[in-house]
Amino acid sequence: MNAIEKGYEIFITGLVQGVGFRPFIYRLALSYGLTGEVVNRSDGVRVVIMCDSETAGRFADDIRKQAPPAAVVRSVVLSETDAGPYTGFTISPSRNIDETITEVSPDIAVCAECLSDLDTDQGRIDYPFINCTDCGPRFTIIRSLPYDRVNTSMAPFEMCQRCASQYGTMSDRRFHAQPVACNNCGPVYTLRAGGTEVTGISDITGIISGRLAAGESVAIKSVGGYNLMCDAMNEDAVAGLRKRKQRDMKPFAVMFRDIDVLKEYCIATEEEETLLLSWRRPILILRQKKALAPSVSSGLNTIGAMLPHMPVHHMLFRKVSTPAVVLTSGNLSDEPIIISDPVALLHLMPVAGCVVSYNREICNRADDSVVRVAAGNTILIRRSRGYVPQPVVLRSDTEGIFAAGAEQKNTFCIGKGKAAYMSQYIGDIKNVATWDFYTETYNLFSSLFRFNPSLAVCDMHPEYLSGRFARELAGEYGLPLVTVQHHHAHAVSVMAENGLDGKVIGVIMDGTGFGTDGHTWGSEFLVVSSSDFERYTHFDYFMMPGADAAVAEPWRMALSCLYGCFGSSYDFTSLRLFREIDGKKLASVIEMMDRGINSPLTCGAGRLFDSVAALLQLCTNSSFDSEAPMRLESAIGSSTMDYYPFSLNGTVSLTEMFDAILGDIARKDHSMVPARFHNTVAQIILAVCISIRNDTGLDRVVLSGGVFQNSYLLEKSLYLLSMKGFRVYTNNQVPPNDGGISLGQLVTAAERRRLCV
Ligand code: ZN
Ligand code: ZN
Numbered sequence: 001m002n003a004i005e006k007g008y009e010i011f012i013t014g015l016v017q018g019v020g021f022r023p024f025i026y027r028l029a030l031s032y033g034l035t036g037e038v039v040n041r042s043d044g045v046r047v048v049i050m051c052d053s054e055t056a057g058r059f060a061d062d063i064r065k066q067a068p069p070a071a072v073v074r075s076v077v078l079s080e081t082d083a084g085p086y087t088g089f090t091i092s093p094s095r096n097i098d099e100t101i102t103e104v105s106p107d108i109a110v111c112a113e114c115l116s117d118l119d120t121d122q123g124r125i126d127y128p129f130i131n132c133t134d135c136g137p138r139f140t141i142i143r144s145l146p147y148d149r150v151n152t153s154m155a156p157f158e159m160c161q162r163c164a165s166q167y168g169t170m171s172d173r174r175f176h177a178q179p180v181a182c183n184n185c186g187p188v189y190t191l192r193a194g195g196t197e198v199t200g201i202s203d204i205t206g207i208i209s210g211r212l213a214a215g216e217s218v219a220i221k222s223v224g225g226y227n228l229m230c231d232a233m234n235e236d237a238v239a240g241l242r243k244r245k246q247r248d249m250k251p252f253a254v255m256f257r258d259i260d261v262l263k264e265y266c267i268a269t270e271e272e273e274t275l276l277l278s279w280r281r282p283i284l285i286l287r288q289k290k291a292l293a294p295s296v297s298s299g300l301n302t303i304g305a306m307l308p309h310m311p312v313h314h315m316l317f318r319k320v321s322t323p324a325v326v327l328t329s330g331n332l333s334d335e336p337i338i339i340s341d342p343v344a345l346l347h348l349m350p351v352a353g354c355v356v357s358y359n360r361e362i363c364n365r366a367d368d369s370v371v372r373v374a375a376g377n378t379i380l381i382r383r384s385r386g387y388v389p390q391p392v393v394l395r396s397d398t399e400g401i402f403a404a405g406a407e408q409k410n411t412f413c414i415g416k417g418k419a420a421y422m423s424q425y426i427g428d429i430k431n432v433a434t435w436d437f438y439t440e441t442y443n444l445f446s447s448l449f450r451f452n453p454s455l456a457v458c459d460m461h462p463e464y465l466s467g468r469f470a471r472e473l474a475g476e477y478g479l480p481l482v483t484v485q486h487h488h489a490h491a492v493s494v495m496a497e498n499g500l501d502g503k504v505i506g507v508i509m510d511g512t513g514f515g516t517d518g519h520t521w522g523s524e525f526l527v528v529s530s531s532d533f534e535r536y537t538h539f540d541y542f543m544m545p546g547a548d549a550a551v552a553e554p555w556r557m558a559l560s561c562l563y564g565c566f567g568s569s570y571d572f573t574s575l576r577l578f579r580e581i582d583g584k585k586l587a588s589v590i591e592m593m594d595r596g597i598n599s600p601l602t603c604g605a606g607r608l609f610d611s612v613a614a615l616l617q618l619c620t621n622s623s624f625d626s627e628a629p630m631r632l633e634s635a636i637g638s639s640t641m642d643y644y645p646f647s648l649n650g651t652v653s654l655t656e657m658f659d660a661i662l663g664d665i666a667r668k669d670h671s672m673v674p675a676r677f678h679n680t681v682a683q684i685i686l687a688v689c690i691s692i693r694n695d696t697g698l699d700r701v702v703l704s705g706g707v708f709q710n711s712y713l714l715e716k717s718l719y720l721l722s723m724k725g726f727r728v729y730t731n732n733q734v735p736p737n738d739g740g741i742s743l744g745q746l747v748t749a750a751e752r753r754r755l756c757v
C-alpha cells in the first residue's frame with residue numbers, strides 16, 4: 001500500500017435530502033470500492049470513507065460534479081475523522097442534530113424512468129403515484145424534518161414486502177425513496193360524480209376522458225391542491241367553466257400533451273423549452289402561435305402553458321384525444337387553492353360535477369408556479385410548486401428575522417443564518433381563508449425550519465394585515481419591530497439575490513406602495529443601500545378618484561391623467577372613451593377631483609399603464625389584477641424605436657406624452673401607441689438613470705416592481721441601460737411583484753440590525 005488509509009469525513013450542506021443524494025453517495029462509494037457510511041442529519045449529509053487523502057479529495061470533487069439533478073450542493077467540507085473501520089458501505093439511519101437544519105426539496109415532476117416503469121414494473125403497472133429517489137412529491141407531503149417517511153403524509157401507508165425490500169436495497173432506484181409505493185400498498189384515486197364512487201385508475205381516466213370529450217369539467221387533486229380541468233379546444237366547455245367558476249376574464253393555464261404539441265400552439269425559445277421540461281415544471285407565459293378555445297386567454301396574445309408533471313397527467317393524455325386541457329386552480333374567487341377533500345366535494349362538485357381525489361393528505365398547499373422569460377432573465381410571477389422551499393442564499397446573517405411581506409400576492413420570509421426561506425405564494429391577504437393560510441404556513445415554517453423569531457419586519461402601510469401579523473408576533477414574543485418602505489424592499493430584494501452591497505440606483509415600477517409622504521408611490525427612482533434609501537425622483541402624482549375604484553376602473557385613471565395634465569376645463573367628451581361612460585358617473589368623478597374628495601395621490605406606474613390602456617379602450621374596467629397593463633403589452637404590434645416626449649424638472653412630467661398620445665388617437669393612429677408608450681417609459685428610465693449617474697457616480701441599476709413582469713418593458717430597459725454602460729440587475733429567484741417584498745424586508749432588517757440603526 002503506497003498511501004495511508006484512514007477515515008475521512010465529507011460533510012455536505014444544501015438541498016441534499018429527498019433528491020436521491022444518499023443512494024448517489026452509495027453508488028459513488030461502490031464505484032470507488034470504498035467502505036464507510038452515509039447518514040442524513042438535520043443539518044446536512046455526512047459521509048465517512050476509508051481511503052487515502054488523494055482519493056478522499058477526488059471523491060469530494062465527484063460529489064460536487066455528479067450530484068443528482070434536483071440537488072443543490074452548497075458546501076462540501078472534507079476533514080479527517082477517527083471513525084471506522086467499516087466492513088462495507090452502509091446508509092445509516094437519519095440523525096436529528098440540534099437547531100441547524102438542512103434544506104427540504106421542492107416537489108419533483110415524475111421522471112422518465114418511472115414513466116417507463118408504468119408499462120413494465122409488475123406491481124406498478126399504471127400506478128399513478130409511482131416515484132423514485134429522483135422524483136415525486138416532497139415539500140407538499142412533509143410535516144417535519146428530517147425528511148423520512150414517518151414525517152410525511154405517506155406515514156399511514158405501510159409498505160408491502162416488495163416496496164420495503166426496494167426501499168432497503170441500496171442498489172435499487174427506490175432505495176430510501178420516502179414516498180415509495182405500489183398498486184398493493186400506496187395511495188389510490190377515487191372519482192365521485194352524480195352520487196357514484198369509482199376506484200381503479202383505468203376506469204377513472206376513462207371517465208375523465210369521456211367527460212372532457214363531452215365538454216364537461218373535472219376537479220382533480222394535484223400535487224399541491226385541486227385543479228379544475230376541461231378541454232382547452234372546446235369553447236363551450238371553457239366558457240362554461242369560466243362562468244361556473246365566476247372567473248370573469250383572467251386567462252386559464254393550459255396543460256399540453258407534450259412539448260411537440262405545445263410548440264404547435266406556442267412560441268417557445270430553447271431556454272423556455274428547457275424550463276418547461278425541467279423537473280420544476282412551471283407554467284410559462286408564452287406567445288400564442290395557434291388558437292385554442294378563445295375563452296382560454298380572453299383576447300391576450302399569450303398562453304400560460306405547462307407540461308404533464310404527475311403520472312396521472314401522462315396516463316390521461318394516453319386516453320384523451322384533445323391535445324390540451326385547461327388546468328386552473330380549484331378555489332373560490334380570491335381564496336387559496338383547495339387542498340382538503342371534504343372542502344373540494346363541497347365547493348368544487350357544484351362547479352365541475354365530478355371530483356377526483358386521492359387518499360394522501362396534502363400537508364403544504366402549493367399552486368402551480370408561473371414564470372416568464374425575457375432577455376435571458378427568468379421572471380417569476382408566482383413562486384410555488386417546484387421552487388418552494390428552496391432558500392435564497394444571502395451574504396448577510398438573517399437568523400431569527402421574520403419578514404411579513406406585503407398584502408397582495410403575499411409571501412413571507414424567515415431568516416436562518418445566511419439563508420432566506422420564503423413561503424410559497426399565499427395570495428391576497430384580505431379574506432379569512434387567506435389569513436388562515438398565512439398563519440398556518442407561518443406555524444409550519446417555524447416548526448419545519450426550527451425558527452425562533454428575534455425580530456419582526458413589515459411594510460410601512462398601516463393597514464396591511466401582514467403588518468398586523470408582524471405586530472402581534474412582536475407583541476407576543478417581545479420582539480423589536482422594524483418597518484421598511486415598500487419600494488425600498490423591492491430594490492433590496494434584487495440586491496439580496498445578486499449579492500450587491502454599497503449603494504445602487506433603484507428603479508421600481510410598481511402598482512401601489514405606501515410612501516413616506518403618506519401618498520401612494522410606484523414609479524420610484526431611488527438611491528438605495530440595503531439599510532436605507534433616498535428618493536431621487538418619480539412620475540408626477542395623479543389623483544385616484546374613488547381610491548380603489550380607480551384601480552378597478554382604469555377609465556378613471558385616464559380621466560385623472562388628462563385632468564392632471566390639461567386641467568378641469570379639458571373637453572373630456574371629445575374622446576370616445578368618455579362618451580361611452582355614463583354621463584352622470586363621469587360628472588361625479590370630475591366633481592370628486594374638483595373637490596379633492598376620496599382622491600388619494602398616486603404616482604404608481606401601474607396606474608399610468610391603466611390610463612393608457614383605457615385611452616385606447618383596450619380595458620376600461622378591469623376584471624382581474626393587472627388586466628389593463630397586460631392588454632396594453634399584448635397590443636404592441638410592429639416594432640418601433642419611437643417614443644413620446646417627456647420632461648424632467650424635479651419630477652417626471654408626462655404632460656407632453658399624453659398630449660402626443662391624444663394626437664395619435666385623434667389621427668386614428670392607435671396601433672403604434674402601445675409600443676411608443678412602452679418605449680417612452682424605458683427612455684424615461686434611461687434618462688433618469690443617466691442623471692443619477694451624473695450626480696452620484698453610481699452605475700449599478702436594480703430593476704424591480706410588478707410592472708417589470710412586462711417582458712417588453714424589461715427587455716427595452718435592459719437594452720437601453722446596458723448600451724449606455726450601466727450594470728443592470730433584476731429578480732431571478734423571487735418575483736419582481738409583491739411576492740418578492742418579504743425578501744427585501746428580511747435583508748433590510750438584517751442590515752439595520754448589523755449596523756444598529
Ligand atoms: Zn422517478
Ligand atoms: Zn408496495
Ligand code: FE
Nearest residue numbers: 510512513738
Ligand atoms: Fe409593490
